[in-house]
Amino acid sequence: MAWEARSSPTGCINLLHGDARNSTSITVFDAKGIHTYQPGWLYVPFGEQDPHKLQRSERRLLQRDIALLSGDAGNVVRIDPAAKQLQTADGQTHAYDYLVLATGSRNAPEEVSGFAEGADHFYSEKASLALEKKLANFTGGRIVTGVASVPYRCPPAPLEFTFMLEASLRDRGLRGSTEIHYVFPINRPFPIQSVSDFVAPLLEERGVQVHTFFNTETIDPEHKIVSSLEGEDLPYDLLVLAPPHKGQQVIIDSGLGDRDGWIPTDHNTLRVKGYEDANLFAVGDATDLPVSKSGSAAHYEGHVVAETIAAEVQHRPIRELYHGRVACFLETGHGQATFLWFDYEHPPKPPKPRRLWHLEKAALNTFYWQLIPPGRV
Amino acid sequence: MAATYQIDKTVDAKGQTCPMPVVMLAKAIKDLKPGQVLAVYATDPGAKKDIPAWANKTGNTLLETVEEPGLLTFYIKKA
Numbered sequence: 340m341a342w343e344a345r346s347s348p349t350g351c352i353n354l355l356h357g358d359a360r361n362s363t364s365i366t367v368f369d370a371k372g373i374h375t376y377q378p379g380w381l382y383v384p385f386g387e388q389d390p391h392k393l394q395r396s397e398r399r400l401l402q403r404d405i406a407l408l409s410g411d412a413g414n415v416v417r418i419d420p421a422a423k424q425l426q427t428a429d430g431q432t433h434a435y436d437y438l439v440l441a442t443g444s445r446n447a448p449e450e451v452s453g454f455a456e457g458a459d460h461f462y463s464e465k466a467s468l469a470l471e472k473k474l475a476n477f478t479g480g481r482i483v484t485g486v487a488s489v490p491y492r493c494p495p496a497p498l499e500f501t502f503m504l505e506a507s508l509r510d511r512g513l514r515g516s517t518e519i520h521y522v523f524p525i526n527r528p529f530p531i532q533s534v535s536d537f538v539a540p541l542l543e544e545r546g547v548q549v550h551t552f553f554n555t556e557t558i559d560p561e562h563k564i565v566s567s568l569e570g571e572d573l574p575y576d577l578l579v580l581a582p583p584h585k586g587q588q589v590i591i592d593s594g595l596g597d598r599d600g601w602i603p604t605d606h607n608t609l610r611v612k613g614y615e616d617a618n619l620f621a622v623g624d625a626t627d628l629p630v631s632k633s634g635s636a637a638h639y640e641g642h643v644v645a646e647t648i649a650a651e652v653q654h655r656p657i658r659e660l661y662h663g664r665v666a667c668f669l670e671t672g673h674g675q676a677t678f679l680w681f682d683y684e685h686p687p688k689p690p691k692p693r694r695l696w697h698l699e700k701a702a703l704n705t706f707y708w709q710l711i712p713p714g715r716v
Numbered sequence: 717m718a719a720t721y722q723i724d725k726t727v728d729a730k731g732q733t734c735p736m737p738v739v740m741l742a743k744a745i746k747d748l749k750p751g752q753v754l755a756v757y758a759t760d761p762g763a764k765k766d767i768p769a770w771a772n773k774t775g776n777t778l779l780e781t782v783e784e785p786g787l788l789t790f791y792i793k794k795a
Contacts, residue, residue, distance in 0.1 A: 489735055524742075525735035526769040532762075552773045554742045568742040569774045629733040 363652055365405045366435075368427065372397045372409030375464075376707050378634060381496055381670070383467035384474050385507055388704075390464045400712040415442075418593040420617040437618040437648050440595070440602060440611070441641075442587040444492060444624040444632060450583035451487050457560030458578045461500065462492060473577060474507075479516030480576030483565055485523050487555040489530070490601075491581040492624060492632045495679065497521075498529065498538055499670040500579065505545045506672035519546070520573060522553035522565070522580075534669070534679065537689040541671060555580065584632070586625060601627035606683065607660040609644050618651075620644045629683070631665050638711065639664040668700035676700050721779065721791050724752035730787070734762040738770050741792070745776065748794045753779065756790040763788055 374397045382388035398407050407413070414428035418438070426432050446462050448454040461467040484501045491497075501521050508514045521528060521542060527535035528542060528549050542549055554568040558578065565580075566572045586600020595611065596602050603612040604626040611619040622644055623637030630636045643661040650657040663683030670676045676696035681687040690696075703710075710716045727744045729737035737758040745754050756767065764781065767790050771778040779791040 489739055525738050526766055526773070530735050552738075552742075552770055554739055556746075568746060569770075 367401060367405060367407045368413045368415050369397050369407060369409055370414035372407065374400055378493065379704055380461045380467040381499055384461055384470040385503060386471060390467060395708060415589055418595060420614045420619045439644055440621040440625055441623045442590055442625045444584045444586060446582045447585040448582045451555055451558060453558030453560050454487065454582060457558035458580050460580060460582050462582055470579065477577060479513050481518045481574060482577045483520045483522060483573055483575040484579045485521045487580040488583045489524055490632055491584050494631050495667060495669040497581050501547060502672035503670055505547060520548045520550060522550045524554045526551045531686055533686045534689060597627060603627050609640055609661055630663050633665060633667060635667045636665045668696055670697065721753050723755045724748055725754050727754065727756045729756060729758040731759060733760050734766060737763040738766045741767065745794055750794050752794050754792045758788045759786060
């Protein structure tokens with residue numbers, strides 16, 4: 340059995356191992372061999388998080404008798420579901436009985452002309468540190484925040500950043516000299532209507548100007564103007580956009596993804612469409628599922644895949660399907676947050692922002708390593 | 717009805733959920749000349765609200781929305 344991991348649901352790998360300990364061997368292919376808690380990058384630009392504390396060795400998180408291949412040996416370059424084999428960058432071919440793809444997504448700034456030179460973001464350690472410096476030196480002007488294109492990781496994060504930015508500027512006495520503009524590709528500030536209805540008045544209350552139907556087409560770094568497909572031009576002093584995202588090249592190269600590299604995945608069984616009899620599963624950002632590209636979705640999906648494989652190995656009925664469950668917090672600034680809990684059929688009903696939700700998110704950020712990777716939650 | 721339009725480009729957004737139909741439409745219409753017609757096929761009911769709002773915002777003309785069981789077709793003329 341093999342688990343190809345770049346956005347690694349380590350806890351679920353450990354869970355699977357626990358469920359089927361006596362009859363399986365598990366190998367994780369992870370070129371970096373590092374597990375990163377990416378939600379923590381949101382706090383780096385505000386000086387609230389040391390990014391180096393967001394990483395752990397994957398080896399130390401996995402149970403001892405789960406094999407981990409990293410470097411070229413863990414870098415999967417081709418997947419052949421018909422032969423149930425994969426190839427790694429060191430030239431080796433590995434056979435498997437079951438394969439779970441957790442290859443994640445990648446930032447694709449090259450998709451928007453001028454993005455790399457003209458925009459900042461917090462979707463990598465390096466970018467979030469660069470943004471921290473720019474924010475520390477910011478003395479007022481016009482900041483444009485939002486999303487360059489969809490889909491993107493952690494959908495609430497650009498809104499959270501905007502609320503936290505507004506609060507931070509207020510604390511620093513810079514709010515009066517700063518305009519904040521938030522751009523989003525559709526006719527509301529968030530894809531889910533109920534969340535949009537919740538955040539729209541908050542954005543208005545905080546004096547954030549919202550520009551909807553703004554699909555970022557080009558960025559002119561020299562003149563500091565971001566332009567949309569819809570023909571709107573916005574000047575900026577600082578531009579903070581979630582970058583365009585794509586699936587991984589190995590998925591495209593192996594013919595397993597759509598044009599952008601997302602894997603067509605059954606909404607409930609999480610089997611890769613077209614390979615239903617090939618013991619091939621996909622979880623997390625890598626899929627084309629109509630849910631958040633978030634650690635939370637990957638976590639719940641991982642549980643279902645672990646249970647499915649364990650049930651098949653143990654010749655018992657499968658007890659779980661995935662119904663689109665996602666649970667996440669949404670920071671609203673000033674030390675408050677709300678909570679989003681939803682699935683395919685039931686949209687979230689965000690409660691009024693409270694300090695409690697912010698503290699629960701902070702607790703998760705702190706105790707993630709003890710709770711999620713070991714499979715305790 | 718649909719048959720009367722000269723369609724210059726189509727967008728297949730069937731199976732795509734919000735906000736993808738609008739995003740695919742916004743990208744596709746860039747390739748058309750003023751007066752040309754784009755047909756968008758979608759299944760997400762949200763598109764019934766989003767696409768007219770997008771046309772209204774951008775000044776493009778939504779010529780017609782055709783609803784069939786399990787399929788929505790939007791005909792849009794580029795401004």
